Every structure is written in structure tokens, then in C-alpha cells.
Amino acid sequence: MPEPSELVSGLVAGLPGWLPNQRWFAGKDRPVLAVRPLRSTVLHDGDPLLVHVMVEVEQQDRREPYQLLVGDRHELPDHLRSSWIGPGYEASADSDATAPLLDLIAGNSRVDTLVFETEPGVQLETGLRARPITSEQSNTSLVFGHQYILKLFRRLTPGPNPDLVRHRALHAVGCEHIAEPLGSITGELAGQPTTLGMLQPFVADAVDGWAMATTSVRDLMAEADLHADEVGGDFAAEAHRLGHAVGAVHSDLDRALGHEQLGPERLAGVVAAMQRRLDAVLTSVPELGAYEAELRAAFDKAVDAEESITVQHVHGDLHLGQVLRTVSGWLLIDFEGEPAAPAEDRVALHSPLRDVAGMLRSFDYAAHQLLVGQPEDHQLARRAMEWSRRNRDAFCDGYAEVATRSVGDPRGHATLLRAFELDKAVYEVAYEHANRPEWLTVPLSSIARITTEGDHQ
Ligand SMILES: Nc1ncnc2c1ncn2[C@@H]1O[C@H](COP(=O)(O)OP(=O)(O)O)[C@@H](O)[C@H]1O
Ligand SMILES: [Mg+2]
The missing domain is CATH 3.90.1200.10 (Aminoglycoside phosphotransferase (APH), C-terminal lobe)
Incomplete structure (x- = not known):
């Protein structure tokens, strides 16, 4: 398997053709002129390999950051064929690759500039496998076991995401009509701490x-x-x-x-x-x-x-x-x-x-x-x-x-x-x-x- 840095630079070159076919890609109205890597962080060095990647997508008058999970493994199972970008694939649909994300949050871990943390007082169950939810959406959400749902924001905006800010504020005043925020992932974008993900209880029978x-x-x-x-x-x-x-x-x-x-x-x-x-x-x-x-x-x-x-x-x-x-x-x-x-x-x-x-x-x-x-x-x-x-x-x-x-x-x-x-x-x-x-x-x-x-x- 190639080195992570080679993998990411090769894969980013394939993104202008791949991004416009993704449901969550917000720039379908105009061509993608270029995609540049902003930062890559290896989250799990093994088989499968898991790399967190932030890229900047350039389209005519706009440049917007997005996040991806990049994976590589010796054998790609059939159900991941559609995630193949080459070299490597978008790993959010790979249950073997994404499992570490929950454990990183549960462990309040830091990997380079990425901060994984639980909300105060929250204890999480670990070792659960994730599956992506299939309903149409503007972000990508992974369900761990039947317990948790982790939303990964796709298009990023520097700073805290209002979804997390409002969930935290509502939880602090005891609001009964939200799913409690349990954890988050924060990265650095344009010099600012930026929300990348939010973990909540998964309401299985909703x-x-x-x-x-x-x-x-x-x-x-x-x-x-x-x-x-x-x-x-x-x-x-x-x-x-x-x-x-x-x-x-x-x-x-x-x-x-x-x-x-x-x-x-x-x-x-x-x-x-x-x-x-x-x-x-x-x-x-x-x-x-x-x-x-x-x-x-x-x-x-x-x-x-x-x-x-x-x-x-x-x-x-x-x-x-x-x-x-x-x-x-x-x-x-x-x-x-x-x-x-x-x-x-x-x-x-x-x-x-x-x-x-x-x-x-x-x-x-x-x-x-x-x-x-x-x-x-x-x-x-x-x-x-x-x-x-x-x-x-x-x-x-x-x-x-x-x-x-x-x-x-x-x-x-x-x-x-x-x-x-x-x-x-x-x-x-x-x-x-x-x-x-x-x-x-x-x-x-x-x-x-x-x-x-x-x-x-
Ligand atoms: N806490 C939850 N429990 C069960 N299903 C959920 C939960 N949160 C979200 N979902 C499911 O995931 C879908 C996408 O979630 P949403 O927060 O609307 O993300 P997006 O920003 O991608 O629209 C929802 O339409 C719902 O079906
Ligand atoms: Mg929605």
C-alpha cells in the first residue's frame, strides 16, 4: 500500500471528477476547477488505514473546505466499490475503517490538531461498529451499534458549527425535544477551532x-x-x-x-x-x-x-x-x-x-x-x-x-x-x-x- 501522503495526494487529484456525484456536495451547479489538500491526519495506521483529510474545492468564484475520510486496504470488499476514488477510497461506508472514531471520542483523544472529546460527564460505550445511514442528507452520519449517531459535517465553515452550539445550549437548559449532544470532533481551519463532527444518541425506533x-x-x-x-x-x-x-x-x-x-x-x-x-x-x-x-x-x-x-x-x-x-x-x-x-x-x-x-x-x-x-x-x-x-x-x-x-x-x-x-x-x-x-x-x-x-x- 502507498504511504499515506502519496495516497492522499493521488486521491485528491481524482476528486474533481468524483465530488460532483456525491449527494452531500454543495457545488453541483458549477464545475470543480481544482481540489487542494489542506491537512491530512492519520487516525488509524493499519489495514484498513484511516486518514482524515480536509480539502479546499475551487469553483469559479468560490473556494470551500470539505472533509473526507480516506481509506486504504489490501482487499476492497464489493460493497465499497462505489466509494473507490483511486488510489484509495472514501471510507465513511467502511465499518472496519470507521470504528476507531467512536473510540477516539470516548478516550478524549488528540491526534495532531484534531480534538476528539465527550461532553462533560458523558461515558460512552466503545468497540461498536458503524454503518452510514442511507437516507438523503447534506452531511454524512454514521450509526454506531444501535446506540450512537455521529454526524460528520461535509462542507466546513471555520468556527463552531451552529448545530453543535444550539444542541449544547438547548441541553444546558434541559430541553426535552432534542437528542442530547454526547461528543464532538474539532479541527483547525483558517486558524480557528472548527466543528467537524457531533455525536448523539441514536433513536432507533424513531x-x-x-x-x-x-x-x-x-x-x-x-x-x-x-x-x-x-x-x-x-x-x-x-x-x-x-x-x-x-x-x-x-x-x-x-x-x-x-x-x-x-x-x-x-x-x-x-x-x-x-x-x-x-x-x-x-x-x-x-x-x-x-x-x-x-x-x-x-x-x-x-x-x-x-x-x-x-x-x-x-x-x-x-x-x-x-x-x-x-x-x-x-x-x-x-x-x-x-x-x-x-x-x-x-x-x-x-x-x-x-x-x-x-x-x-x-x-x-x-x-x-x-x-x-x-x-x-x-x-x-x-x-x-x-x-x-x-x-x-x-x-x-x-x-x-x-x-x-x-x-x-x-x-x-x-x-x-x-x-x-x-x-x-x-x-x-x-x-x-x-x-x-x-x-x-x-x-x-x-x-x-x-x-x-x-x-x-
Ligand atoms: N438522533 C437520531 N436518531 C435517529 N436518527 C437520526 C438521529 N439524528 C439524525 N437521524 C437521521 O439522520 C438523518 C440525517 O440527520 P440530519 O441531522 O438531518 O443530517 P443532515 O445535516 O445530513 O441533513 C435524519 O433525517 C434522520 O433520519
Ligand atoms: Mg437534515
Whole structure:
């Protein structure tokens, strides 16, 4: 086997062709011009060899750091063929290679500049093998035994990752709606300690909110004579509990990290950002042009709708795929913010209404996804709307019960909430246009409905 340094330099040369095919690679919109190694650290010198590698990826106007686990072994098992880059392979799918990561965290070890540590007072079980989770994701998560999940952040930003910062803060105030942070991996990037990984308990019997919600929608569609509140799979009680959980997380984030009150000028700045996003999406998606005037008017109205807004740490990318239903209730996961947003935006304070709007959009998506490909079925469309209204209301009811001392009932801020929802829908238009053109009708028809109906429902 080659020396680790030769292995890494050879493998990095193959990355411009390999990276664009990875689900987690954030730069698929433009070619990779070059990849340079920033730092390599041998974590296990044996067979398999495990090397932690940070690289810088250059694309036209941007240079972004990523992390990889590089492996080498005498014989590559068949299931790792797709990880082969040559020479060597990306090792996160190799259970033999990744096993040392948990042991390094459990042992509070330091390897060169990499710091592996447990959170204060945490004792970990060691010697467990890892498997990568298969669901689609923007990072790479490894499940050790049935006990732990280690998320390795792929695209790196110098400094602490907001996912870890917010989990720690929430845990410190006793929040019940998160998976406790158990450990972390920190490296050095641009001279700053930078979060590379976060370890949490793996909740083996959890179901994600999207799976539960879409099952409920399917149940409703299968019972043509019944209303949403009459079918077995009614989701409203869960939506209500979920509203409670999100309200509780917001008030815990406020308790732990505080909030700020923004005056009219800053509110105008928030709305100006929505207008800029619209400008950008209009240039690439002509279909959105039909709604431009209504969208701009709805955003403008939000400037005068509130005298001030409260901003605080929020989830930042809240939807039904970021919540897990466990036997005891709902957990929120993945507090990293919108993956495509710039780093400053992901750590910035935002209105909690932005998270609420994200979840409301997600209910709308869950309801309408069965209509993709059959837009003319008015009966299905009517039932989808009924499901969406019922669950959005239940969610807001649950949220309002908990958020009494902050925003209160989100529907009491209808104009601003509508602007946040429309902003999210504009983002969805860009996403669907780039990734799933047949889904474009989902956000576009929501925009049509929201801008013609008087309120956000
Ligand atoms: N504590 C946990 N227990 C069980 N499954 C989890 C846990 N945390 C995350 N997952 C699963 O891993 C997936 C990806 O996690 P997430 O934190 O959203 O990472 P990403 O940043 O890659 O989106 C989730 O959609 C969920 O299915
Ligand atoms: Mg996620």
C-alpha cells in the first residue's frame, strides 16, 4: 500500500471528477476547477488505514473546505466499490475503517490538531461498529451499534458549527425535544477551532415527520367518502404536539441564548432580503414571472405590518424531514440552518416565524406531493387542501399554547408569516426548477393560492 501522503495526494487529484456525484456536495451547479489538500491526519495506521483529510474545492468564484475520510486496504470488499476514488477510497461506508472514531471520542483523544472529546460527564460505550445511514442528507452520519449517531459535517465553515452550539445550549437548559449532544470532533481551519463532527444518541425506533405525514395523506386519499378528521390516519393530534415541541424549542433557545428586538429599519432589511431572493429566482425561472407583482406587494406589506420583530437563534431549516417522532414525543434535529445559505445567515438570529413558515410549507408539500403528475384531479386537490388546512391549524394551535410570552399565535402575525411563507416558496421554486422540474407546480400553485387568498391559510 502507498504511504499515506502519496495516497492522499493521488486521491485528491481524482476528486474533481468524483465530488460532483456525491449527494452531500454543495457545488453541483458549477464545475470543480481544482481540489487542494489542506491537512491530512492519520487516525488509524493499519489495514484498513484511516486518514482524515480536509480539502479546499475551487469553483469559479468560490473556494470551500470539505472533509473526507480516506481509506486504504489490501482487499476492497464489493460493497465499497462505489466509494473507490483511486488510489484509495472514501471510507465513511467502511465499518472496519470507521470504528476507531467512536473510540477516539470516548478516550478524549488528540491526534495532531484534531480534538476528539465527550461532553462533560458523558461515558460512552466503545468497540461498536458503524454503518452510514442511507437516507438523503447534506452531511454524512454514521450509526454506531444501535446506540450512537455521529454526524460528520461535509462542507466546513471555520468556527463552531451552529448545530453543535444550539444542541449544547438547548441541553444546558434541559430541553426535552432534542437528542442530547454526547461528543464532538474539532479541527483547525483558517486558524480557528472548527466543528467537524457531533455525536448523539441514536433513536432507533424513531419515525420522521415526513414519513408519518405522507402516510396520513395517503390514508385520506384512499377514503374518498371520509373527511380528514374521520380517517384512521388523521395527523392533527401529532401536528398539535409538534407545534408544542417547536414552541418549546424556540422558548428554550431564547432562554439559553437570548433574543434581540429589531426596529422598523431592520425589519425593512429582512424584507429587502426576500425581494433580492425573488430577483435572483426570477432570472432563472420564467414561470415565476406571472406572480412577481403579487409577491412584491406581499413582501412590501410586511414592512409596515409590525412595529418591530423579535429575532433569536432558531432552527433555520425546519420541515417535516427534520423532526423525529419517538415513543415519548417529537425531537427536532439538524440545527445547521438552510444548507444552501451563506454561513453568516446560518448563524444569524432570525424571527421564529421563519421556522413556523418552514413547517407550514412542509405540511402543504406533504398534502400536495400525491398530486404531482395529476394536476387536473380536482377532487384530490380539494382533499389535499383540507388535510393541509387542518394540520397547519393544529400545528399553530399547539405552537400558540407554548409561545405565549414570545410571538404567541403565529396567525396573529398573518402578514409577516405570509411573507416568510412566500419567501420559502420562492426558494422551493428555485430548488424544484434545478432538481425536480415536475414538482415545480407544488410551490407555484401555493404561491398562486397564498397571494390571491387574503390570509396565509
Ligand atoms: N438522533 C437520531 N436518531 C435517529 N436518527 C437520526 C438521529 N439524528 C439524525 N437521524 C437521521 O439522520 C438523518 C440525517 O440527520 P440530519 O441531522 O438531518 O443530517 P443532515 O445535516 O445530513 O441533513 C435524519 O433525517 C434522520 O433520519
Ligand atoms: Mg437534515
